[in-house]
Amino acid sequence: MGTLPSISEWIPVRKNGLVQSKHIIRSTSVPRYNPAEIEPRWQRFWEKNKSFHTPDRVDGEKFYVLDMFPYPSGDGLHVGHPEGYTATDILARFKRMNGAAVLHPMGFDAFGLPAEEHAIKHNIPPRQSTEKNIANFLRQLKMLGFSYDWDRQISTTDVEYFRWTQWIFLQLYDTWFDESLQKGRPISELPIPADVEAQGVDATREYQDSHRLAFEADALVNWCPALGTVLANEEVVDGLSERGSHPVQRIPLRQWMLRITAYADRLEHDLEQVDWPEGIKKLQRDWIGRSTGAEVDFYAGDGVHFGNWFANRSQSGLPRKLESNVLRVYTTRPDTLYGATYMVIAPEHPLVTQLTTTAQSAAVEAYCQAASSKSDRERQEDKKQKTGVFTGSYAINPVNKQPIPIWIADYVLISYGTGAIMAVPAHDIRDFEFAKQFDLPIVAVVQPSPKAKDIDHSAVLAGKSCFAGKGTAINSGPYDGLATEAFKEKIIAELTQQGIGRAAVNYKLRDWLFSRQRFWGEPFPILHELDETGKPNGKKRAVPESMLPVDLPHLDDYKPHGRPEPPLAKAPKEWLYPVIDGVRYRRETNTMPQWAGSCWYYLRFIDPRNSQQMIDPELEKRWMPVDLYIGGAEHAVLHLLYARFWHKVLFDRGVVSTIEPFKRLVNQGMILGDMEFTGYRDSNEHWISSEFVMEDENHQFVQATDRSSVQAVKLEPDQVEKAGDRFHLKSDPSIRIDSRAHKMSKARGNVVNxxxxxxxxxxxxxxxxxxxxxxxxxxxxxxxxxxxxxxxxxxxxxxxxxxxxxxxxxxxxxxxxxxxxxxxxxxxxxxxxxxxxxxxxxxxxxxxxxxxxxxxxxxxxxxxxxxxxxxxxxxxxxxxxxxxxxxxxxxxxxxxxxxxxxxxxxxxxTVEASVEIPIQIQGKIRAKVNVNRGLSEVELEKIALADERIAEFLVGKTVRKIIIVPDRMVNIVAN
RNA sequence: GGCGGUGUGGCGGAAUGGCAGACGCGCUUGAUUCAAAAUCAAGUAUCUUCGGAUGUGCUGGUUCGACUCCAGUCACCGCUACCA
The missing domain is CATH 1.10.730.10 (Isoleucyl-tRNA Synthetase; Domain 1)
Structure with missing residues (x-):
């Protein structure tokens, strides 16, 4: 090797155990372990030989192991990514070696805001920057040697991929939910009521449209002017956009919605069938938030007509369409009806104007105005102090016939239940706070069980304290003495009979706001029919399947303009105004949210190049469900819930054969930055002990005492010392030091590449x-x-x-x-x-x-x-x-x-012939003996008692009992 | 406020109710070397009168025996937030 430099000149110096040189150069012919040489070589080998090609036939066990595919950001792979990917890769390789047919694919979830922001900023079409990012991700993934079948790589932005995303949307559009069968069915099978049919074709079409799983509705949406789009509730954090933290306003807008609430029960129920962490299942259940209770109608019209109304109702039952002078509420506690001392409706409630008296109109208008301009965040800031305004009107409590005032308050949400509540301040903490605030009557109607501790019983009965638990009815007329559950059942039956109420189920889950006013997403395959003047006439139709995909047009300008008009409205005329069968249409210009593509990618991996179908049913049966799905817990609710929803619709429509897509789910934990020691110094460079330092609203460190600012200083491990369970400064033990690992972030500078x-x-x-x-x-x-x-x-x-x-x-x-x-x-x-x-x-x-x-x-x-x-x-x-x-x-x-x-x-x-057995006296180890494995209890007891040391310890004691676990231990109880 | 998770050496972490600290990092000592690095070997919870004693956030309980099970409590992390 004479011509080669000596190794020592080339090998980097490792000091303190760390590589000091950034560039390791090792001679390739010197037989040291040199990953830089062997790793790319084997990667090329695997690629060339298609070593990880998915078998076409599955004879024995199949194993579909899937990663949550990444969003290819411009920053490239983070060390968090390879954690889950390595885990799945180990399983994939392990299963292959065990003879299983393995499907282990990877792809990219590449639609979404960042690419578009990048496009706007650098004036590069999003597709271009996306492709560049994907290429970088691919390089990084391949460099880690994952055994993906790269022939199956897909990106949600591939036209041939989103063609089928659009196709699935059309299935949603073509499906209605049959409540009685709890199943999605083709819209052509929707029974049309005779009175609707009698009104003609347009009425029938409208009726159908209002039952589709994908439908348009006027929604109060989260409009983010800075991003130029509407956001889902889930994408709004503290009144700011999740991405970029821009302010979000609530405005009414016509939007596409997906009727996920129809599947709420099944989404909740089928969780029983999957092998997921209990915590994730609970998160999903809580998110769906099923609650049971009753809807009750309160008469809010002229008091003299109450008697008539009440009598009529017991004849007619609950009307299909609510009278305009009736407030319907939803409650989980119909047993507290006698304690309802006032009502509250949301500021957006349709009856606000009607119920407001002239005297109150100025105050009400001001309140509702303020509420609408308040972001959710501002509403939250007022949470401790409840706000509201009296309408001037009264409703009549149907059980005790008492008139009760109707208030408007923003603690009642228009989007939940009926947007109106009966307030029972004695037994609901929010109502209690509100009643205190506005000096409204509080009547206790539930007596806590006398066994209940930590409750001030007399205060509850006096209306001085709120009790939200179960108990026994009081002040409830004929129902006094009933237990909460029995009361509920009884009163629901009676309300139903009287035609003023019924049992009801509610969900926290809302329908899914599915449209976005952005460019970089899947176009909706929907056409709006135009009249002779070129204006939409309200009729719409699906793009025929044969005309899919609807590709994105080229735009010269991607910039949002601050109005809720999507960028696609600026598309070339040829794209925007297609003509089919002589009818001129305008394309839907909204695009789908990023969740759309990730809702079904696990299916496409099974048959990624099929140009005839979204998936071959035979292949689907062969590979589904996904046997192991690994990803971060941040997708615990949304992605997994949305994907399960689509899957169930596809199941109902016969496209897939399993009711759940992901059999087993595992969340990998977060990888934090390296452990850091942080000390704090004031402006005079004096150390401040960490217990006197806090973070203020702006995430700045300040002294807890006088809020003067302090400087965080990163310390080296040799500057600190541990005492007890705290760290302090070595040079001054009175100064406490924070020690912990932080989430990796660019701002903190602890990101590992x-x-x-x-x-x-x-x-x-x-x-x-x-x-x-x-x-x-x-x-x-x-x-x-x-x-x-x-x-x-x-x-x-x-x-x-x-x-x-x-x-x-x-x-x-x-x-x-x-x-x-x-x-x-x-x-x-x-x-x-x-x-x-x-x-x-x-x-x-x-x-x-x-x-x-x-x-x-x-x-x-x-x-x-x-x-x-x-x-x-x-x-x-x-x-x-x-x-x-x-x-x-x-x-x-x-x-x-x-x-x-x-x-x-x-x-x-796997086991040794001999085993060392500890011999304990009173649970403390006093001796150890080496014995042959498999000795009986009798033999072990003999050996234990014969031991010299043990005998010493037993002098003067009586052996009471000897516990023997063969091959493990002997415990002698003696005193 | 609610829900979930986690508390074990200097650090990351192991332990079907049965020898607490596997394995690794770090550290100490020695060998090797002109000297480093690398490598190899030995050691490394605390206290100790060298017999032992004490130790898994804290307080109790169950048990022959508890890091493990139960009740309570504290701390930290994450998620969530008026859902009637």
């Missing part, structure tokens, strides 16, 4: 480290020295097999072709068993610990049997595939190990 880790340590080291950090589901701090640790382990694996002191690659002289001894066989089988079970349980950190134990053992062995080394390499392959392939190859195997058979173990060989 996978490119750098791969360059410095290799992809296998990155993969292994991310799995070794801790349990997959836990959030855990990054540590550079930890990465270095697993890299050292890989170096040790390499040296266990390769002789790195030779000039050329050669096996370590300890590698021999001979029969292993008993200890070696035992270690091997123990390792196989542990690693196999750990991988199956997704407990990768402990599996890696088992690898390390194996390597620690065998590097001390003078003879390392080849057969055993080969088995170990196979065990290592799912986690660190590149080094495993290289070692496998070096040991003389011509083929990739990707489809080699996973090592098997023999149970009998």
């Amino acid at each position: 996978p490119d750098e880790i791969v360059a410095d340590y290799g992809a296998d080291a990155l993969r292994l480290y991310e799995m070794f950090m801790g349990p997959l589901e836990a959030s855990k701090p990054w540590s550079m020295t930890g990465v270095n640790g697993v890299r050292n382990f890989l170096d040790r694996v390499w040296r266990m097999i390769i002789d790195d002191r030779q000039d050329n690659i050669a096996l370590n002289e300890a590698i021999v072709d001979r029969e292993p001894d008993d200890d070696q066989i035992h270690i091997l089988h123990k390792t196989i068993k542990a690693v196999t079970q750990d991988i199956e349980n997704l407990s990768f950190n402990t599996a890696i610990a088992r690898y390390m134990e194996f390597v620690n053992f065998f590097t001390k062995q003078v003879h390392r049997p080849k057969s055993i080394m080969q088995q170990f390499i196979l065990l290592l392959a799912p986690m660190a595939p590149h080094i495993a392939e290289e070692l496998w190859h070096t040991m003389g195997n011509p083929n990739s190990l990707a489809l080699e058979k996973w090592p098997a173990y023999e149970e009998a060989l």
Whole structure:
């Protein structure tokens, strides 16, 4: 190797365990472990040989393992991404080696705001920047050696992909929900009431339109002028847009909605069938927020006519269309009807004007005006102080016939229930606060159980304290003495009979606001018919399937203009005004939200290039459901709920065969930045102990005492010291120091870039480290020295097999072709068993610990049997595939190990012949003995009592009892 | 306020109710080296009168035996926020 530079000049210096040089250069012919050389080589090999091609046939077990596909941002991959991706990759490789047919695809969720913002800022079409970002993501993903079947790669922005997103939208448009069957059915099967039919074709069409799962409605929407779009409730955080934190206003606008509420019950119920973390299921249940109770009608017209109205109702029952002088409320506590001392309607309630008396009109108008201009955030800030205004009108409580005042307040939401409530201040905390505020009467009608502690019973009965629990009815006329549940049942039955109420179910879940006023999203395949003057006449139709996809037109200008008119309205005339069968239309110019594409991508992966169908039903049956789905908990509710909703509609329409798409779900935890110590100093550079520092509203650090600002200072580990469970300054122990790991963020400057880790340590080291950090589901701090640790382990694996002191690659002289001894066989089988079970349980950190134990053992062995080394390499392959392939190859195997058979173990060989047994007295270990495995209780007892030390301890004591767990321990109870 | 999660060495973390701290990082000592780095070996919870004693956020309980189960409590993290 004479011409090569000596190694020492080229190998970077590792100081304090960390790579100091950014650029590791290693000679390629020197047989050191060199991931920079072997990793790209094996990646090319896999790609060229299509090693991870999805099998066309599934004979035995199938395994569909899926990652939540990423949004390809301009920043590239974050270290959080490879965590879940490595976990699924390990499973995919493991299952392949176990003979399963594996589907393991990857793609990109590439529609969305950032690309469009970028387009506007740099005047580059979004498609162009998206493609660039995807290329970068692809490079990064491939550099990590994931075994995806790249032939199945899709992006939601591919025209051939969103063609089918549009197709699914048309299925939603063509479907109505049959309540009695709890099933979505074709709109052509919707029964049309005779009176509607009698009104003609247009009325029938309107009736149909109002029943479709995809429908247009006037909605109070979250309009964000800065982003130039309407946002879903979920995309608004604290009254600001989730993305960019711009203010959001509520304005009424005609929008496309998806009737997800129709599926609320099924979405909730079917959670029972999936293997998901209980926490996520609960989040979904809470989000759906099913509650049961009653709707009750309150007469709010002229008091003299109440008697007539009431009598009529018991004849006619609940009317199909509510009279204009009746307020309908929803309550979960119809048993508290006697305690309803006033009513509240939302500021947006349709009866506001009608119910407002002349005397109150100025105050009411001012209040409603203020409420509408208030963002949700501002409303929240007032939360402690309830606001409201009296309408001047009264309604009549139908049970006790008392007139009660009707108020308007923004603590009642127009979007939930009926937008009106009966207020029972004695038993609802919000009503109680409001009643206190405005001095409204409080009448207790539920007596808490006398057994209930922590309740001031007399205060509750006096209306001085609020009690929201269950109890016994009082002040409730004929119902006095009834328990809450029995009361509810009884009164609902009676209200129903009287025609003034009925049982009702409500959901927190709202219909899904599905349109966005942006360019970079799927166009709606909907056409609005134009009249002779070129104006929409209100009729609309679906784009015929044969004319899909509806591609995005080219625009010269993507900028939003601050009005809720979508950018597509500026599209060229040829695109905007198609003519079909001689009829001129205007295209729908809204686009779909980013969620749309991710709602069904798991289906397209099964049949990604099908130009005839969204998915071949045979393939769908073969691969669905997704067996394991791994992703971040941030998608716990929305993505998973939306995808499940679409899936159920597709199921109803016969497109898919399973009722749930994702059988098993696992959330990987968040990866935080490296542990940091933070001290604080005031403006005079004096240290301030951290318990006196707080964060103010603007996230600035201030002194708790006088709110003067303090400076956060990052400290080195050797400047701090631990005492008890706190850290303090070494130089001044009275100064407490904050120690914790923070979420990675550009602002904090603690973001770790996978490119750098791969360059410095290799992809296998990155993969292994991310799995070794801790349990997959836990959030855990990054540590550079930890990465270095697993890299050292890989170096040790390499040296266990390769002789790195030779000039050329050669096996370590300890590698021999001979029969292993008993200890070696035992270690091997123990390792196989542990690693196999750990991988199956997704407990990768402990599996890696088992690898390390194996390597620690065998590097001390003078003879390392080849057969055993080969088995170990196979065990290592799912986690660190590149080094495993290289070692496998070096040991003389011509083929990739990707489809080699996973090592098997023999149970009998996993245990040692002898076992050390602790002998306890009163639960404290007093001695240990080495005995043969499998001794009986009698034998163990004999051995324990015969032990010298034990005998010593038992002097003067009586043995009361001896507990023996064979092969584990002996506990002697004596006194 | 509500819901969920987590508390174990200097750090990340292991432990079917049965030897707490596997494995790794860091640190200490030694070998090797002209010297580093790398490597290899040994050690590394606390206190100790060297017999032991004490230790899994805290207080109780169940048990022969509790990091593990139960009740209460504190702290931190995450999500959520007037849903009648």
